[in-house]
Amino acid sequence: MNLLDKDFFKQNATELAPKLLGMTLCHITPIGTLKKGIIVETEAYMPDDPACHAAKGKTKRTLPMFEEGGISYVYLIYGMYYCFNIVSGEKNSGQAVLIRALQLPEHPHSKEAAGPGKLCRYLEINKSQNGIQLSKENKLWLEKSPLISNPEIVTTTRIGISAGKENLWRFYIKNSNSISKK
């Protein structure tokens, strides 16, 4: 079974988010360097979720969230940090999975990509990756990680939001040293 066929991303964010744990996010930077990390922490943002950017309807910023699942949604937060999301669900549903932390294959204890802003800085993801289909041709894609299979997953409330705090929509790999926070 190929986990990465088109329908894989058509699941709801709440279903997709835990399934992304243990997969490798890869990016080839503009100067041709391959950067990659294993996803160890994610959060789901759903259409009727008060914490979700798309909940208030389409705006210029959130347009990618209303595309079909499988494209990227990148936005700038606090004027300083980019956050990378994988859009999920059917077209026009308005949902996505925020990638919150990566474990570096060669430095499993590093905190260099432990946090949504930090992983974008590490992978060199910015607005130019916004709204693109995740694929090797677009130099931004997912692979199954050979290092992690069937990770033990912890489910908690999300971080940094003011509404929708009650939903248990944050997922991370138990005992990972590279998550953003306990």
Added chain:
DNA sequence: CACAAGATTCCG
């Protein structure tokens, strides 16, 4: 056009 808020991070 002005203004407040924000899915963060780092320092004190």
Added chain:
DNA sequence: GGAATCTTGTGC
């Protein structure tokens, strides 16, 4: 605990 820093959405 608080600042940095600036885009975006909203309201006048």
